Amino acid sequence: MINKETLLDNIEKNLNDIRDKNALTHCITNSVTINDCANAVLAIGGSPFMAEDAEELEEVVTIADVVVINIGKLSKSQIESMKISAKKANETSTPIVLDPVGVGVTNLRNRTTMDLIENYDIAAIRGNITEIKAIAKLSGVLDESNTAKGVDVNADDIITEENLKDNAYLIKELASRLNTTILASGPIDILTDGETVISIDNGDDMMPLITGSGCMLSSIVGSCIAGSNPLEGSLIAILAMNLAGEKARAKVDERDEGTGSFRAYLIDYLYRTEAERLVNESNIEIL
Numbered sequence: 029m030i031n032k033e034t035l036l037d038n039i040e041k042n043l044n045d046i047r048d049k050n051a052l053t054h055c056i057t058n059s060v061t062i063n064d065c066a067n068a069v070l071a072i073g074g075s076p077f078m079a080e081d082a083e084e085l086e087e088v089v090t091i092a093d094v095v096v097i098n099i100g101k102l103s104k105s106q107i108e109s110m111k112i113s114a115k116k117a118n119e120t121s122t123p124i125v126l127d128p129v130g131v132g133v134t135n136l137r138n139r140t141t142m143d144l145i146e147n148y149d150i151a152a153i154r155g156n157i158t159e160i161k162a163i164a165k166l167s168g169v170l171d172e173s174n175t176a177k178g179v180d181v182n183a184d185d186i187i188t189e190e191n192l193k194d195n196a197y198l199i200k201e202l203a204s205r206l207n208t209t210i211l212a213s214g215p216i217d218i219l220t221d222g223e224t225v226i227s228i229d230n231g232d233d234m235m236p237l238i239t240g241s242g243c244m245l246s247s248i249v250g251s252c253i254a255g256s257n258p259l260e261g262s263l264i265a266i267l268a269m270n271l272a273g274e275k276a277r278a279k280v281d282e283r284d285e286g287t288g289s290f291r292a293y294l295i296d297y298l299y300r301t302e303a304e305r306l307v308n309e310s311n312i313e314i315l
């Protein structure tokens with residue numbers, strides 16, 4: 029288990045390594061937020077590559093440093109592409125990040141998520157807390173879970189100070205069972221590799237009011253874990269995203285602007301990520 033001091037001490041080196049690596053981040057993702065994901069990857073220091081035709085995927089994964097699979101807007105051909113990429117990624121020891129958008133809502137999303145989790149090594153799963161609880165239920169770690177209205181979190185699931193410990197325990201158990209790293213997002217985020225559990229209390233309540241802050245986060249988790257390890261790479265990604273959200277909110281308030289400008293500022297401040305701010309302005313605890 030790693031302690032808080034070491035995590036903070038490593039941030040500057042990890043962020044430098046992520047930028048030096050400039051990870052080729054292969055994303056199979058939804059068409060709603062695909063452009064934001066590509067820009068977020070560029071802003072954190074990765075190199076995005078959005079490819080999904082089956083014919084080229086083995087070649088793409090062969091050169092990729094990481095594969096990000098987002099199930100936000102599935103089609104039959106896209107599901108086939110996800111499996112081809114996942115298989116090749118495991119053969120080439122390329123890490124896979126899964127964003128299980130809307131799992132729990134439809135059978136197709138449940139089947140696709142569990143097929144990927146059960147048949148391939150997944151380095152990290154990043155979802156909102158309702159999605160993570162849906163996976164816990166499908167995996168037999170949780171008896172009952174709320175159903176999301178769509179791709180957004182169910183209000184009853186939101187991680188608060190009061191339910192933090194229970195959620196942390198559940199997600200740790202799930203990460204350990206699935207042998208992966210899990211980042212569950214919300215007002216407070218929980219990150220665990222099944223051993224160390226970290227809570228992150230940063231970000232802004234305007235973040236869920238734009239579509240894609242979660243998809244962007246999953247994409248940059250990809251670039252960051254390719255240049256670091258899953259736990260510490262995911263920590264850099266969530267801190268960079270949340271602190272960018274805080275700065276973007278301050279900016280729109282100062283200028284009497286709204287969520288459209290917030291979305292643009294979020295990318296601006298991801299680009300402006302500084303190790304010193306990640307260390308000094310982060311609000312993390314080891315649970």
Ligand SMILES: Nc1ncnc2c1ncn2[C@@H]1O[C@H](COP(=O)(O)OP(=O)(O)OP(=O)(O)O)[C@@H](O)[C@H]1O
Pocket residue numbers: 129155156157179180181213214215216217230231232233234235236238239240241242243244245266269270
């Ligand atoms: N109320 C909030 N306060 C502070 N930060 C938040 C809040 N809600 C979400 N966030 C942050 O927003 C980012 C995205 O998390 P969220 O849980 O909204 O993802 P999501 O539901 O998968 O989003 P999407 O599917 O629209 O891309 C994370 O960095 C998270 O910490």
Ligand SMILES: Cc1ncsc1CCO
Pocket residue numbers: 058060061100101129179239240242243
């Ligand atoms: C709104 C929406 N619908 C399918 S994917 C997506 C992006 C947020 O997950």
Ligand SMILES: [Mg+2]
Pocket residue numbers: 129130155156179242243
């Ligand atoms: Mg999402």
